Amino acid sequence: MDRGDVSVTTDELSREFGTTVALDGVDLDLHDPEILGLAGPNGSGKTTLIRCLLGLLAPTAGTSTINGVASLELGPEERSQIGFMPQREAVYGDxxxxxxxxxxxxxxxxxxxxxxxxxxxxxxxxxxxxxxxxxxxxxxxxxxxxxxxxxxxxPAVVILDEPTVGLDPELRASMWRGFREWREAGAIVIVSTHYLGEATNCDRVLFLRDGRVLALDTPDAFLQATGTDDLEDAFLELLEGQ
Structure with a gap:
């Protein structure tokens, strides 16, 4: 597939469910092939962000686009450039x-x-x-x-919601090799995970907490800034600094 120019953006993206703020002013600007990790504990807003990006959920405020098209306006042609793997099973058992x-x-x-x-x-x-x-x-x-x-x-944009849950370490490593191959072929790959250890495979990591962007940087930059040896400890250091 000729992927052409790929991009994923959000601008002050917010989503509320009643009195619960699931996303609070998330900004994202991806214009080059890369693997972006969405990391954070359960309830941090990872899945809500993905659903808004895909146009499956309307934001309360702000905007998002994929390949220059507003998420809520994605049609069949635009969606043919997107691959999405949800958390729940989306295949037919029979x-x-x-x-x-x-x-x-x-x-x-x-x-x-x-x-x-x-x-x-x-x-x-x-x-x-x-x-x-x-x-x-x-x-x-x-x-x-x-x-x-x-x-x-x-697809040119691949969005994976907890893709490695339940997989053995060998297959998990194999999948990450595949993600890197897609990146090298010109795709944007967005991977949500609560396994912070495997987020070191990403080019950059977006840490979410309570729907807010806690930090966005490379794994090495996080480790260096916090003086820690792994991303789980780095995340805890970032939390303490808030």
Whole structure:
């Protein structure tokens, strides 16, 4: 896919649910290929930010865009450039892994669907079990099928909400290698995680707390600024400094 210019932006993005402030003036400006980690504890606003970016949730205030198009105005053509993997299962248990991925490839109108499906299955290391029904898979394997469905159309912007939950360390490392390959091919990859240790794989990390941006920088810069050895300790230092 010719990705062209990629970008993800937010400007004073805010979202309230009644009296609860889920996002509070989040600014983001991505105009080059990179892996951005969204990090923070449960309830920090990671999923709300993702839903606003995708136009699945209208903000209370502020704006967001993907590839220059306002999130709430994303149409079929713009969405064909986006891959999204939600936290919850988004695959069909009665279908095989291959049938699930093929279904999503067909939705995107891929011309060489079979080849795209095989590449996606290989990426998540499911080629040998591609013809088994998903309902018989473990939770981790279902995540792998979901990821294959997310990237089968080679999107320019990939947004992953807790993609490595339930995966063993070897497969988790393999996925991060894949994320870096997408970045090198010109994609923006946004990965939310509460595993702060794996956020060191990101080019930059956006720390969220109570819907606010606590800090945005490279992993090395966080470690150097806080004098710590890992990002979990760095995050705690940042919290104490507020």
């Amino acid at each position: 279908l095989t892994a291959r049938e699930n991925v093929s279904f999503f490839a067909r939705l995107y109108g891929l011309s060489d669907r079979d080849a795209a499906v095989e590449r996606a299955l290989s990426f998540v290391d499911l080629t040998d079990r591609a013809d088994e029904r998903v309902r018989n898979f473990s939770g981790g394997m279902i995540r792998r099928v979901s990821l294959a469905c997310t990237v089968v159309h080679d």
